[in-house]
Amino acid sequence: MIETNLLLIVALILLSTKALAVFMKRFHLPQVIGPLIAGILLGPAVFGLVKPNETISVIAEFGVILLLFTAGMETDFRQLRSSLKSSLLISALGIVAALGGGFAIAFLFGKPSFESFIIGVVIAAMSTSITVEALSEMGKLKTKVGTALMGASLFDDIIVIVLLAVTMSMGAGGFSIGSIALILIKIAAFFAFAIGVGFCIHKLFNYSYNRFGDKRRLTVFAIAYCFLMAYLAERIGLADITGAYIAGIAFCSTRCAESIETKTHGLSYLFFTPMFLANIGIHTSFAGMTGSLVLFTALLVAVAILSKLIGCGLGAKLSKFSNRESVQIGAGMIARGEVSFIVAAKGIAAGYISSLIYPSVIVVVLVTVLITPLLLKIAFADKQKIP
Numbered sequence: 093m094i095e096t097n098l099l100l101i102v103a104l105i106l107l108s109t110k111a112l113a114v115f116m117k118r119f120h121l122p123q124v125i126g127p128l129i130a131g132i133l134l135g136p137a138v139f140g141l142v143k144p145n146e147t148i149s150v151i152a153e154f155g156v157i158l159l160l161f162t163a164g165m166e167t168d169f170r171q172l173r174s175s176l177k178s179s180l181l182i183s184a185l186g187i188v189a190a191l192g193g194g195f196a197i198a199f200l201f202g203k204p205s206f207e208s209f210i211i212g213v214v215i216a217a218m219s220t221s222i223t224v225e226a227l228s229e230m231g232k233l234k235t236k237v238g239t240a241l242m243g244a245s246l247f248d249d250i251i252v253i254v255l256l257a258v259t260m261s262m263g264a265g266g267f268s269i270g271s272i273a274l275i276l277i278k279i280a281a282f283f284a285f286a287i288g289v290g291f292c293i294h295k296l297f298n299y300s301y302n303r304f305g306d307k308r309r310l311t312v313f314a315i316a317y318c319f320l321m322a323y324l325a326e327r328i329g330l331a332d333i334t335g336a337y338i339a340g341i342a343f344c345s346t347r348c349a350e351s352i353e354t355k356t357h358g359l360s361y362l363f364f365t366p367m368f369l370a371n372i373g374i375h376t377s378f379a380g381m382t383g384s385l386v387l388f389t390a391l392l393v394a395v396a397i398l399s400k401l402i403g404c405g406l407g408a409k410l411s412k413f414s415n416r417e418s419v420q421i422g423a424g425m426i427a428r429g430e431v432s433f434i435v436a437a438k439g440i441a442a443g444y445i446s447s448l449i450y451p452s453v454i455v456v457v458l459v460t461v462l463i464t465p466l467l468l469k470i471a472f473a474d475k476q477k478i479p
Contacts, residue, residue, distance in 0.1 A: 101142050102367075108134060109366040122465030124225045127366050131373020132458075144375050148367060153332070155368030156221045158360040160333040161318040163224040163233060163242065164340015165353045171239045172341070178411030179243025182404045186244070186425050187251050189403030190216040193395035201388050210259050210439045211449065215396045215456055217252035219429025220245040220333060225365065226465040227424070230472055237417050241424045242337070244404065249334050249431065250279055256435055259444070278328040286321060286335070290342035293317060301348040310348050311355045317342070331431060372429075376458050381451055389452040393459045400425040401467075416471070423467035428457045 112126030134142040142148075194212030203211065223241060227233040233242075254275055297310060318339040325335025343349050381389070405422030413421065436453045439445040 098145070098147055101145065101148065104134060104141065105130070105148075105370045106363070106366060109370050113366075122226055122469050123229055124222065124369065124465045125462060127369035128373050128458075128462060131370035132376050133373070134370070135374035135376055137373070137376045137378060142374050148371055148374065151364065152368040152371035155360060155364030155366075156333055157318065157322050157336040158315075158356060158364050159221050159224055159368065160336040161315070161340040162353060162357050162360060163220075163228070164337040165343050165349055165356070166228070166233050167239060167242055167341055167344050169341060169344050171236060172243055175236070175240045175243050175411075178408070178413070179240055180247050181411055182240065182244040182407035182421060182425070183247035183251060185407035185410075186218070186400045186404035186422075187216045187248065187255075189399035190396065191255075193399045194392065197388065197391045197395055201384070206259075207445050210435070210445050211392075213252060213255050213259060214432050214435045214439070214449075214453055215392060215399075215428060216255065217248050217428065217431035217435070218245055218400065218425045219427040219431070219457070219461065220249075220337070221368070221429060222427040222461050222464055223424045223468070225369070226468045229465075230469065232468075232472055237413075237420045237424070240408065240411075240413070240421055244407075244421070244425060246334060246337065248425075249331050252431055252435065253279070253329055253331075256438065259439070275329060279330065282325065282328050282330065283338075285324075286338045290338065293342045294346055297343065297346045297348055301346070308355075311352045314343055314348075314352045315356060372458070372461060376454055378451060378455070385448065385452060389455050392452055393456050396428060396456050396460055397426055397463065420468065420471040423464065423471045426460050426467065427464035428460045432457055 108130035109127035112130045113123040114126070116123045116126040131142075133139055136143060191209075191212035194215045195208045198208035198211040199205065220242070223245070224233065227238050227241070232238050254272065258272055297314070300310060318336050321335035321339035322332035323335070325338075326332040343352055346352075401419075401422040403422075404425040405418040408418035408421040409415070432453055436445070436450060440447050440450065
């Protein structure tokens with residue numbers, strides 16, 4: 093039997109997220125900000141009406157998986173393939189800038205070198221989901237810039253997972269080439285498997301559509317495949333959203349893609365995505381923030397924003413993107429999210445970094461999540477002054 097309070101919580105979240113999304117639209121602001129603010133207002137940070145809840149978190153995870161699955165279906169595969177080199181460069185320079193900046197700030201505040209390095213890793217990876225939602229809202233996801241951002245986000249996930257493996261290995265007793273090699277082999281095997289199966293799925297769904305034309309059943313099978321790939325990705329140490337995005341790519345140019353995308357997007361938009369966005373705000377807490385920690389957090393936020401804006405923007409510029417496109421890509425890579433929480437949680441659990449750092453990570457994620465849609469809106473504005 094469903095807990096009565098949970099039903100009330102879901103109702104409050106859906107009503108408040110929609111109301112604030114409409115409010116944001118009224119003032120020509122990105123609607124994605126509305127659900128985030130709704131979560132902050134409902135959560136412990138302001139009114140305390142809704143506490144972090146495991147069930148809500150599970151629903152939110154479904155939301156981000158469906159969001160990335162839809163993004164995969166909207167990806168131009170040919171354009172993605174042609175932008176792999178530029179995506180890798182964009183990701184690498186952004187990670188180097190963020191990791192170096194995070195390390196420097198932590199070291200200046202008296203943290204040991206190893207702990208400083210992990211803090212750098214914490215703020216290195218972007219959150220794909222917020223950028224996807226913002227670009228979808230503006231109708232820019234299928235553009236050259238949108239495709240480059242999606243490719244770079246995939247590399248971000250992979251590089252940070254490898255960095256995490258390196259740091260955990262070092263903390264456990266020294267650098268282990270064997271453990272790093274094993275991680276790389278698993279990742280390579282997963283992508284080879286995903287490409288092979290994705291090709292077969294692509295052919296199978298085209299055949300089924302031509303032979304039977306039953307779009308409703310195809311959508312159910314497509315979503316099942318999405319969750320299967322998300323599960324497999326998580327099993328080898330990648331984020332589940334990576335598997336979901338790759339699953340979406342398998343359908344991106346099938347004859348049934350539009351039907352599957354429409355139904356999946358409707359399901360996600362009506363329920364799961366608002367729950368996911370609100371859940372970020374619900375988990376926001378500023379407890380335990382001392383004066384020194386506030387200053388440290390403020391500097392970490394500044395580094396998190398500037399490192400991606402400059403590092404990824406430079407990577408885009410070196411990859412022959414225009415000045416305006418480079419700024420758009422830099423802005424789109426700013427948001428942090430679930431990967432930052434994963435790295436921080438693992439570092440704290442292993443005793444490599446202090447648990448006092450967690451409120452700082454929450455603030456970094458919150459600020460970057462809120463500022464990314466605003467910067468993207470400015471960067472894509474018709475009257476943009478950037479040459």
